[in-house]
Amino acid sequence: MLIAASALTVFLAVSTILPFLPLAHGIVRVGDFPRQQSLATALFVVAASLLLGAEGAAWRVIQIALLAVALVQLWFILPFTPIWRRQSADFDPATDKGEALKLLASNVKMSNDRFGELESEIRKWDPHIFVLMEVDQRWRDALSELLSSYPTVVDQTQDNSYGMILASKFALYDTVVECLLTDGVPSIVTTVTTPEGQRFRLYSIHPEPPVPHRGTEGRDGETALVALRVKDETLPVLVTGDLNDVAWSGTTERFRRISRLLDPRIGRKVFSTFDARFPLIRWPLDHLFHSAEFRLEAMHRLPACGSDHFPVLFELVLCPDEDAESEPEQANGDDLSRARELVGEAKKRDEDAIGTDWEG
Incomplete structure (x- = not known):
């Protein structure tokens, strides 16, 4: 389980970092796409490791790395949730004419x-x-x-x-x-x-x-x-x-x-x-x-x-x-x-x- 979690953590970390590179290439840019999936996977693995009582320095490194991945993904996703300030104004029939x-x-x-x-x-x-x-x-x-x-x-x-x-x-x-x-x-x-x-x-x-x-x-x-x-x-x-x-x-x-x-x-x-x-x-x-x-x-x-x-x-x-x-x-x-x-x-x-x- 530790080996699988380590491999998954490396994959998620790399795919999270790649889109920050200023390179116009598909292998770099596709990392932008699955941010919701990466967030969910990172949080799931952290939660599963805690529930199963995974212990030791290696697991702590994995958990910290996955939480870092989750925070980065949240930074991108949160603007597209109701907690963020909207850009577009809602139509108000009482004041808007159009x-x-x-x-x-x-x-x-x-x-x-x-x-x-x-x-x-x-x-x-x-x-x-x-x-x-x-x-x-x-x-x-x-x-x-x-x-x-x-x-x-x-x-x-x-x-x-x-x-x-x-x-x-x-x-x-x-x-x-x-x-x-x-x-x-x-x-x-x-x-x-x-x-x-x-x-x-x-x-x-x-x-x-x-x-x-x-x-x-x-x-x-x-x-x-x-x-x-x-x-x-x-x-x-x-x-x-x-x-x-x-x-x-x-x-x-x-x-x-x-x-x-x-x-x-x-x-x-x-x-x-x-x-x-x-x-x-x-x-x-x-x-x-x-x-x-x-x-x-x-x-x-x-x-x-x-x-x-x-x-x-x-x-x-x-x-x-x-x-x-x-x-x-x-x-x-x-x-x-x-x-x-x-x-x-x-x-x-x-x-x-x-x-x-x-x-x-």
């Missing part, structure tokens, strides 16, 4: 064929805007009737696990579909105009996932590039999508500092959305960030519809004035220089997008 917006986002998983289940969820919630990722022609055909009920559809169907469709009941202008840094990995950027004439910018993105054998320059560079663009926007902004990164990572924190966008999960809940198939292995990969003109009414993790991601739905109100419970930290020169460095590194790559062969 327009309601329901936005649904879903990574459908290209090989998934449970089309009807997702369509039923979309029809049930009737969002003003929905964004689908990993859509191929099968998905486009299966949802054709639903899509025809939306006045504006931006269709970037692809068969490489990076297809994207954006459907909107609101008018869209200045819509651009572009591969920001990686060929075959599109993003949709558009200006949305509400029925009452308010406008905001919407970024729908789906960067590459981290894998142990490849660098994360594509994902990190794309997130950094979007942050640099958002910080110069003059209209309110929403950024949504499967960012293939967890809410508490250094990359995501830098994104918030540079973009000055708010995370509605902070001060509320972790909101884990992947992996929908395995209850014990989940983390928050599907995101929505917003500028302070948006108030939060509710956010929902919808039932799994055959994908490895849960669909998510955010109910927001766009108001003419800014308001926030708290704001991200201010970006400093190091943040900006690191973001530009990541963009530069991503541009230099000559690699196929990660995961294009996973669903073949």
Whole structure:
């Protein structure tokens, strides 16, 4: 038992330390993901050792090391619990005047064929805007009737696990579909105009996932590039999508500092959305960030519809004035220089997008 506990402690300690290294590589960055699982495992082993009466210097070292691991993991997770101060302001109908917006986002998983289940969820919630990722022609055909009920559809169907469709009941202008840094990995950027004439910018993105054998320059560079663009926007902004990164990572924190966008999960809940198939292995990969003109009414993790991601739905109100419970930290020169460095590194790559062969 001592040998097994020692090996597990070393593993947890290493995986906890690795993400602090300033290296854009999957073997380093994946340590950001299972913080909840590492916390639970560390506390379980400590509790089990105490209950079983494990004694001796070796066990004390293990217990102290595991408690240190647990404290580090708690530091990252606690902001995404109700004990933390919220960033996003709640919508108050007594004082806030604005327009309601329901936005649904879903990574459908290209090989998934449970089309009807997702369509039923979309029809049930009737969002003003929905964004689908990993859509191929099968998905486009299966949802054709639903899509025809939306006045504006931006269709970037692809068969490489990076297809994207954006459907909107609101008018869209200045819509651009572009591969920001990686060929075959599109993003949709558009200006949305509400029925009452308010406008905001919407970024729908789906960067590459981290894998142990490849660098994360594509994902990190794309997130950094979007942050640099958002910080110069003059209209309110929403950024949504499967960012293939967890809410508490250094990359995501830098994104918030540079973009000055708010995370509605902070001060509320972790909101884990992947992996929908395995209850014990989940983390928050599907995101929505917003500028302070948006108030939060509710956010929902919808039932799994055959994908490895849960669909998510955010109910927001766009108001003419800014308001926030708290704001991200201010970006400093190091943040900006690191973001530009990541963009530069991503541009230099000559690699196929990660995961294009996973669903073949």
